[in-house]
Structures are given as C-alpha cells and as structure tokens.
Amino acid sequence: MRLIKQLQILGRWLLAIGIGCISLCACAEERLVVLTSYPQEMVSQFEAAFEQAHPQYRLEVIWRQSADTQKLLSEPGSGDVDVYWSPALRNFLQLRKQAQLRQLPPIDGIAESVHGVQIADPDHYFFASEIAGYGMVVNPQTISASGLPLPTDWQDIASPAWAGKVTLPIPSQVGFAPGLYEAILGALGWNDGWRIIHQMAAQAKLATAGSTFVTDDVASGNFAVGLTIDFFAHAAIANGQPLKFVYPHHVGYSPAHIGILQSSRHVAAAEAFVAFVLSDAGQALLFHPDIRKLPVRASAYSQAPAGYFNPFTQSVSTANQTSLETLLRRQALTSAVFDACITRPQATLDSMWQQLRQAEAQQTGASPSLTEARALAEMPLISEREAEDVHLQTVFRARRENPAYEAETAQYEARWNQEIQQRHARVMALIQQKPAQQTEATGKTGQLTSP
Amino acid sequence: MTKWGLFWGACLGLYWQGMPLAVATDASAPAPAYLREAYTQPLPHLSTSELERFYRGRQLVRQSWVIPPSQDSAIAGLGPLYNRNACIACHAKNGRGYAPDGPEESLKTMLVRLSVPGVGMHGGPVAHPLYGDQLNAFGVPGVPGEGEASVHYSTRTVATPLGNIELRQPHIRFVQPAYGALEPLMRETANTGANSGVLTSARIAPPLYGTGLMEAIPISTLQALAKQKKPAGIKGRLNTVWDPENQRMLPGRFGWKANTASLRLQTASALVGDMGITSQVFPTGNCGRLQTACLNTQSSTVELQPAQLDDMVFYQQALAVPPQRNTDDAAVIRGARIFRRAHCAVCHVPELKTGRDVLTPLTNQTIRPYTDLLLHDMGPGLADHRPDFMASGSEWRTPPLWGIGLARIVEPRAGFLHDGRARSILEAIYWHDGEARASRAYVDRLQKQELADLLAFLESL
Numbered sequence: 050m051r052l053i054k055q056l057q058i059l060g061r062w063l064l065a066i067g068i069g070c071i072s073l074c075a076c077a078e079e080r081l082v083v084l085t086s087y088p089q090e091m092v093s094q095f096e097a098a099f100e101q102a103h104p105q106y107r108l109e110v111i112w113r114q115s116a117d118t119q120k121l122l123s124e125p126g127s128g129d130v131d132v133y134w135s136p137a138l139r140n141f142l143q144l145r146k147q148a149q150l151r152q153l154p155p156i157d158g159i160a161e162s163v164h165g166v167q168i169a170d171p172d173h174y175f176f177a178s179e180i181a182g183y184g185m186v187v188n189p190q191t192i193s194a195s196g197l198p199l200p201t202d203w204q205d206i207a208s209p210a211w212a213g214k215v216t217l218p219i220p221s222q223v224g225f226a227p228g229l230y231e232a233i234l235g236a237l238g239w240n241d242g243w244r245i246i247h248q249m250a251a252q253a254k255l256a257t258a259g260s261t262f263v264t265d266d267v268a269s270g271n272f273a274v275g276l277t278i279d280f281f282a283h284a285a286i287a288n289g290q291p292l293k294f295v296y297p298h299h300v301g302y303s304p305a306h307i308g309i310l311q312s313s314r315h316v317a318a319a320e321a322f323v324a325f326v327l328s329d330a331g332q333a334l335l336f337h338p339d340i341r342k343l344p345v346r347a348s349a350y351s352q353a354p355a356g357y358f359n360p361f362t363q364s365v366s367t368a369n370q371t372s373l374e375t376l377l378r379r380q381a382l383t384s385a386v387f388d389a390c391i392t393r394p395q396a397t398l399d400s401m402w403q404q405l406r407q408a409e410a411q412q413t414g415a416s417p418s419l420t421e422a423r424a425l426a427e428m429p430l431i432s433e434r435e436a437e438d439v440h441l442q443t444v445f446r447a448r449r450e451n452p453a454y455e456a457e458t459a460q461y462e463a464r465w466n467q468e469i470q471q472r473h474a475r476v477m478a479l480i481q482q483k484p485a486q487q488t489e490a491t492g493k494t495g496q497l498t499s500p
Numbered sequence: 501m502t503k504w505g506l507f508w509g510a511c512l513g514l515y516w517q518g519m520p521l522a523v524a525t526d527a528s529a530p531a532p533a534y535l536r537e538a539y540t541q542p543l544p545h546l547s548t549s550e551l552e553r554f555y556r557g558r559q560l561v562r563q564s565w566v567i568p569p570s571q572d573s574a575i576a577g578l579g580p581l582y583n584r585n586a587c588i589a590c591h592a593k594n595g596r597g598y599a600p601d602g603p604e605e606s607l608k609t610m611l612v613r614l615s616v617p618g619v620g621m622h623g624g625p626v627a628h629p630l631y632g633d634q635l636n637a638f639g640v641p642g643v644p645g646e647g648e649a650s651v652h653y654s655t656r657t658v659a660t661p662l663g664n665i666e667l668r669q670p671h672i673r674f675v676q677p678a679y680g681a682l683e684p685l686m687r688e689t690a691n692t693g694a695n696s697g698v699l700t701s702a703r704i705a706p707p708l709y710g711t712g713l714m715e716a717i718p719i720s721t722l723q724a725l726a727k728q729k730k731p732a733g734i735k736g737r738l739n740t741v742w743d744p745e746n747q748r749m750l751p752g753r754f755g756w757k758a759n760t761a762s763l764r765l766q767t768a769s770a771l772v773g774d775m776g777i778t779s780q781v782f783p784t785g786n787c788g789r790l791q792t793a794c795l796n797t798q799s800s801t802v803e804l805q806p807a808q809l810d811d812m813v814f815y816q817q818a819l820a821v822p823p824q825r826n827t828d829d830a831a832v833i834r835g836a837r838i839f840r841r842a843h844c845a846v847c848h849v850p851e852l853k854t855g856r857d858v859l860t861p862l863t864n865q866t867i868r869p870y871t872d873l874l875l876h877d878m879g880p881g882l883a884d885h886r887p888d889f890m891a892s893g894s895e896w897r898t899p900p901l902w903g904i905g906l907a908r909i910v911e912p913r914a915g916f917l918h919d920g921r922a923r924s925i926l927e928a929i930y931w932h933d934g935e936a937r938a939s940r941a942y943v944d945r946l947q948k949q950e951l952a953d954l955l956a957f958l959e960s961l
Contacts, residue, residue, distance in 0.1 A: 088562070088564070089562065089564055089585075089586040089588050089589050090588070090592075092564075092589075093589060093592065093608070096608070097608065100604075100605060100606060101605070104604040104605070107606060107648075109638055110585065111567065111585075112564035112565070112566060112585050112586075113566060113570070113572075114566075114572055116571070117566070117570050117571050117572050120571070129641050259555075260552070260555035260556045260558065260559040261552075261555050265555075286533075287533055287536075288533055288534065288536045288537045289532060289533035289534025289535070289536065289537060290534075338533070338536060
C-alpha cells in the first residue's frame with residue numbers, strides 16, 4: 050500500500066511537471082510593454098489582433114496622459130517601456146532629442162507626409178501610425194429645423210445666424226483643441242483666422258474637458274455644430290448617433306506616432322508590434338466603429354467602409370503646416386492668447402458682440418465708429434510676427450517646467466488681460482458713439498451736436 | 501426625459517415596433533448601429549444634476565487608470581497587482597466579457613478566482629496564502645505579475661434539431677506562477693470533483709446595465725421567491741454574504757454566485773481585485789500577505805476618492821435596460837410560450853417589482869429581468885467546486901436575461917455562462933443541468949421550429 054501511495058505521489062509530481070512543460074510550451078511568451086494614451090476601445094482592438102497575429106508575445110499596456118509621460122520615460126529603465134504609441138508629437142520630438150528612441154528601418158507604403166505636411170520623423174526615429182482631421186460635427190436635423198444650410202467651412206458658422214448653436218473647445222483644456230485652432234489659423238491666415246475665431250466665439254458655448262462628449266451635446270440637439278476632431282464624430286456616427294462630420298476645405302491633420310525606446314529589452318517583440326500597427330491588418334483596425342481614425346497606409350483604404358474619408362485623395366491640407374515642429378511650435382502660445390481674449394472675458398465678450406451686432410443691424414449708413422469697433426473686436430491680440438517670436442513660443446510652451454518662464458508668461462497674461470479690458474471698453478464706447486456720428490453724417494438732429 | 505434619452509427611446513422604440521429584425525432572424529443583415537450602444541444609455545427621467553453625475557461616473561468607468569506616482573493624481577492608483585487598467589477593458593460598452601478561445605490567448609475579460617479549502621472568518625472562501633483570492637497577471641514596475649492562467653478546452657458534440665453544436669469544457673492551467681507553485685499538482689478546475697488543493701473559478705465580466713434596478717428589488721421579494729414552491733425539482737435559495745463596510749451579513753445578489761450584497765461593494769471589490777485601486781470600502785489593496793514587493797509598493801492612503809466611487813456606482817445604477825424587441829413577432833410569441841412551458845421562467849422570472857429607492861426612476865418599477873437572483877444547483881458540468889459563502893461548488897445565481905439578445909451586437913465575442921464557455925445562447929441552454937434538468941429534457945424534445953422559436957424569443961430580450 051505504501052509503495053502504491055509513493056508511486057501515486059511520484060505520478061502526481063511527474064504529471065505536474067509534465068503539465069507545466071506543456072503549459073510553458075503552449076503559453077510561455079515574451080512580455081512587451083507598450084505605453085500609450087489611447088482610449089481603451091482602441092487598445093482592446095489592437096491588443097487582441099496583435100496577440101492573435103503574434104501569440105509568442107504578451108502585450109502589457111501602460112496608460113498615461115501625454116503630459117504625464119515624460120517623467121515616466123525619463124526615469125531609469127523608462128518604466129520598462131518598449132514601445133511608445135500615442136498622439137503626442139511633442140513627446141516624440143523630446144524623446145528623439147534626448148536620444149531615447151531607436152532608429153527604425155524604412156517601412157514601405159507608410160506615408161511620411163500628407164499633401165506636403167510632414168507627419169513622420171525624417172530620420173525614422175518614429176513613424177506616424179494614424180492621422181486625424183479637424184472639422185465640425187453637425188446635427189443635420191437641428192440645422193435643418195433652424196432653416197440654416199449645412200456648413201462646409203469654418204467661416205460658415207461665424208455669422209450671427211448661428212448664435213447659440215455652436216460649441217467650441219477651449220484649447221488650453223481640451224487635449225486635441227490646440228491643433229484645431231492652428232488648423233483654422235493655418236487655413237485662413239493669422240488675421241482672418243482670428244477674425245473667424247472671434248466671430249464664432251462671440252456666439253458659442255465654450256466646452257471644457259468635462260464629462261460630456263461634444264457628440265452628446267450635438268446629437269441631443271443642444272447645439273447644432275461642434276468643433277472637434279474627426280474620430281470622435283465618426284465613432285459616434287458608427288454607433289448610431291444622428292450626426293455628420295464636415296471636413297473644411299483645408300484640413301488640418303493631427304498625426305499620432307509610434308517608436309521603440311532605446312532602452313527596450315524586447316526589441317524583436319517591439320519591432321513586431323510596430324510592424325503590426327503599420328501593416329495593412331493593423332491599419333484596417335482603425336476602421337473599427339469605436340476607433341474611426343485615418344490610416345497612414347494608403348493601401349488600407351481599400352478595406353474602408355463606404356464613404357470613409359481618405360486624406361490621400363479627398364482633401365488639401367492646411368497650407369503652412371510643413372514640418373513636425375511647425376505643427377506644435379505655436380500651440381501653447383495660441384492657446385494662451387485664446388484664453389486671454391476669449392475664455393477669461395467670455396461674459397463681457399458675449400454682451401459686447403451682442404451690442405455690436407445689434408448696432409450694426411440698426412445702422413442705416415456707413416459708420417466709421419462701428420467699423421472701427423468691429424475691427425477692434427476681431428483683431429488678433431498679438432500680431433503674427435509676435436506669434437512667430439521663438440522666445441515667446443518657448444516661454445509659453447515650457448512654462449510648467451521653468452519658473453522663470455512661468456513668471457514671464459504671467460506678466461504677459463496680466464498685460465493681455467488689461468489690453469483686452471481696454472479694447473472692450475473702447476469697442477463699447479465706439480458702439481455708444483454711433484448715434485452721434487450718424488447724426489453728424491446725416492445732419493438731421495442738430496441739437497445733439499456741440500455748438 | 502432628456503432630448504438624448506428621447507432620441508434613444510425613439511430609436512429603440514422604432515426598432516421594437518417592427519424595424520427589420522437583424523438580430524433574431526437574419527444573422528447576415530447588419531444590426532442598426534445604435535444597438536451597439538444599447539447598454540450605455542441612462543434611465544429616462546434623470547434630472548439634470550443626476551445626468552451630470554451619470555456622465556461623471558461614465559468618465560470614470562471608461563477611464564484608463566494610471567500607475568502611481570503620476571501628476572494625474574485623480575486617476576492614479578493602478579496596482580501594485582492588477583488584471584486590467586480600465587473597467588471597460590472587461591465590460592466593453594457595459595456588456596459581458598468572453599473567454600479565450602484557447603491557451604494561446606490571454607484572459608482579457610475574464611479572471612480566475614483562487615482560494616483554498618475551508619471557510620473564512622465570515623463564511624466566505626479562504627484566500628490562497630500566496631496569491632490572494634484572484635490571480636493578477638500584471639504588476640507595476642518592481643512588482644512581478646502573478647503569472648497567467650491559460651484556458652484549455654475539451655469538447656463534445658451535441659446533436660440539436662438546429663444542427664450539431666460543440667460544447668467546450670474549460671480547464672484552467674497556470675503558467676509561470678511568479679510567487680511559487682500554487683500547489684504541487686496544477687490541478688484543472690472542472691470536473692475533478694476534488695475539494696482539496698487550490699480551488700479555482702474562471703469568471704467572465706458580467707454586464708453592468710440594469711444593476712440599479714436589480715438592487716432596487718426588495719429583499720422580501722427575493723425571500724418570497726426562495727420560499728415559493730417550485731415545479732420540476734427546482735429549488736433556489738438566497739446567498740448570505742459579508743458586507744465588510746457595514747460589518748454585517750446580508751443577502752447576496754451580485755456576482756456569478758451572488759457573493760456580493762450591493763452594487764457599491766461589487767464596484768469597490770472589482771476596483772481593488774481587478775485593478776488594485778483601494779477605496780474606503782477596501783482600503784488595504786490586493787497584495788498577498790507574503791508578497792513583499794507588492795506590500796512595499798502598496799499606497800498607504802486610499803486611492804479612490806469617496807465621490808469617485810459614488811459616481812461610478814451611480815452610473816451603473818442609472819444605466820437603462822434595452823427594451824425587448826419584436827414582441828409582435830409570431831416566433832417570439834411562440835418562443836415565450838415554450839420558455840414558460842419548459843419552466844425556464846421559474847428561475848428566469850420574467851417580471852418583478854422594485855421597491856423604494858433613493859433614485860426615483862428606480863422606485864416602484866415593474867421590471868422584466870428574467871432572474872430570481874437565487875442560487876440554483878446547475879449540475880456537475882457547470883460546477884467549479886469552489887464554495888462561495890452559502891453557494892456550493894455547483895450552485896450559481898440565475899443570471900438576468902434582459903438585453904441578452906444584444907450581447908453579440910455590443911461585443912461580437914460575448915460569452916455566456918459564468919466562464920464564457922458558451923459562444924451562443926443555444927450552447928448555454930445545452931449546458932443546463934442539475935435543477936434545470938427537467939427544463940433541458942423539455943428542450944431536448946422540441947422540434948426544430950420550436951427550438952428556433954425559443955431562440956427567437958431569447959434573442960428578442
């Protein structure tokens with residue numbers, strides 16, 4: 050009996066070892082750590098498809114917001130990260146500058162520019178993995194009920210007819226929005242761009258990074274139009290929301306990128322992941338109803354759902370975005386200017402524009418004061434030349450990391466606040482001047498003029 | 501009702517009233533796109549402030565959580581050990597999870613519960629001394645993940661009037677356990693009948709919608725259902741479980757074995773168990789008592805703010821249930837009749853009433869959850885041999901069937917039964933045994949059209 054029992058125990062151990070070996074053979078795999086800021090809906094699709102294509106690798110996804118990434122990657126071992134995959138161009142440029150990325154071989158069929166806009170690193174330290182375009186999500190039913198035409202470009206929603214029907218993201222608070230306003234400024238030029246932004250903001254609700262989606266707000270009919278990035282709208286449409294997305298004539302694009310960390314200890318696995326993301330199969334995942342981003346592999350569009358936007362054949366890009374650096378260099382400054390002239394004074398801005406438009410509507414002849422008031426109301430807070438000042442761009446871009454920059458930007462902002470207040474006061478004064486000037490011009494009520 | 505609510509109401513109403521039935525009768529036709537969001541809609545009649553709270557909760561449920569330290573302190577707290585980093589990684593669009601198709605595939609929306617034989621302090625399972633009560637595949641930097649579980653299947657073919665189906669029995673194996681062997685013999689979970697060694701139970705993520713309404717069913721109703729005399733050998737009893745927050749025993753109603761008393765406990769338990777996020781309910785994290793690196797990394801402060809937990813719970817409470825579709829369809833009507841005749845409705849109780857609830861839209865509602873929330877012995881084929889409070893190794897809570905017909909529209913791989921072994925409702929029916937044996941026998945006698953009608957009814961839910 051004792052022998053039998055010992056044999057049974059031995060058998061159990063041998064079986065255990067055997068099962069262990071079988072399990073190891075079947076399931077032992079190499080861990081691959083991917084750092085991303087993509088939402089779970091997108092991560093889940095790529096994770097499952099990559100694992101199916103490469104069962105020898107196990108994906109471990111670490112999530113960080115883009116702004117929270119640099120610290121992790123600057124730590125020794127970079128948090129064990131092998132691949133960085135994110136819509137965070139600034140981080141990629143920084144990693145490249147710090148020599149933290151591995152140079153990759155050229156990859157056939159992957160776009161490195163779209164309509165002259167560079168989207169990949171010229172030296173292949175990172176590639177674009179997808180792009181997204183800025184535009185307008187619209188509720189056709191709400192617009193139709195208002196008797197308005199569907200907008201086709203940014204200028205179309207700047208008229209007073211759209212008052213209360215538009216929602217705009219605040220660029221300093223909504224992650225994708227700085228690029229959106231740069232796209233408008235790039236398409237229309239600095240002065241005309243700000244003129245349109247001011248006109249839109251005069252009648253819009255400003256949206257923060259709150260818990261509701263712009264697509265919820267527009268689908269519910271609370272707003273007819275929302276300025277946004279295409280995939281939010283297209284995913285909502287693919288999930289049944291009664292919306293459309295309008296790409297303006299000049300489309301501004303926001304590329305996302307992928308690169309391998311120099312410190313990666315799983316280079317083969319990392320290369321397999323990058324190759325998969327950029328393959329036809331990986332790029333086709335971008336068509337998933339919960340993702341709806343634009344592939345950078347032109348051949349992938351042959352698998353696209355009907356009516357899918359193709360940036361390689363359907364649009365011209367924003368003219369002045371020619372390099373990766375120009376996509377970013379001004380964004381922090383532009384966002385700060387937006388806050389100074391639109392976000393902070395929003396309450397007085399609404400009232401000022403209302404009175405200006407009312408006065409203009411009542412005006413019967415030429416009114417130099419109203420013309421001046423409007424020019425002042427639409428004028429950019431800083432000139433294009435100032436906006437191109439490298440020092441100014443730098444202090445706003447790096448204000449959080451450098452106390453001296455923070456102090457300097459605070460001074461700028463205080464000065465801008467004052468300037469905006471004065472400008473509004475002047476606009477209001479010019480509006481008030483209107484009757485007197487009209488009287489002077491027509492000479493009908495002489496008693497109001499000075500002797 | 502909000503405009504958005506009205507929109508959804510209109511869409512689902514239209515669908516219900518006769519739009520082409522893609523789900524039940526024509527698998528080749530694409531389902532209307534809005535049905536993909538069928539489990540994400542708020543209850544009607546929420547106030548503006550309630551809707552804002554609903555959206556705040558939605559944001560947190562969708563949130564990918566971050567390993568601390570992080571400058572995003574409000575969403576930091578993942579780990580030291582975890583399975584996934586977001587609720588929706590397992591509950592995609594608030595729906596159910598699925599099982600891997602084989603050992604090559606990792607567990608993405610499924611977890612493995614662990615314990616050792618015995619009864620814990622409050623009558624619950626005894627956690628594994630090394631690995632705790634759940635295997636966590638991942639660890640934060642410096643803390644090894646616990647290893648992986650892989651799923652192997654043995655299969656058998658069953659002839660049905662609608663053709664042969666393959667039933668797959670899952671067997672769990674552990675791969676590269678990082679903190680030492682779970683036991684000398686890596687034992688498979690199913691059909692061993694053993695109650696020694698490590699007890700394991702694989703569970704897919706359950707759906708989140710309708711849980712507020714289920715919580716609003718009075719205990720007295722459930723007690724009455726338990727006492728009710730039932731036909732065909734069907735019994736049914738309430739689980740009684742420990743509420744660690746209020747330090748008392750309560751009837752269980754959530755979880756595959758009804759091992760959790762409230763949605764708040766269920767949420768906090770999933771946060772700490774699946775993601776390692778501590779809350780005021782579970783302030784001490786998920787490290788095993790011998791996992792030194794984990795214990796040294798574990799935050800000493802609670803990671804989830806009380807308001808965040810409240811918002812996440814509120815979001816789930818306020819999730820609406822999609823209405824039944826195609827109720828006028830002749831096949832659906834016939835199928836409902838078969839459902840009753842087969843005694844399915846004895847456990848999958850079609851209609852219940854909610855009581856008073858803090859949330860008005862949950863109060864005094866007549867609901868159609870198709871569950872009694874009671875434990876039933878489902879036979880050896882489904883048994884996990886892992887008792888959980890009062891639930892034996894072969895007892896499972898009747899899962900609600902509302903919304904089940906949309907499961908694979910929301911998540912194309914959605915699984916059925918506790919471990920997702922069933923890839924279709926038909927497979928799930930053929931796994932019924934134990935107290936459901938008479939019902940299964942009734943189904944076995946159905947003609948082809950009758951079985952199709954039964955499925956049409958279930959797909960309409």
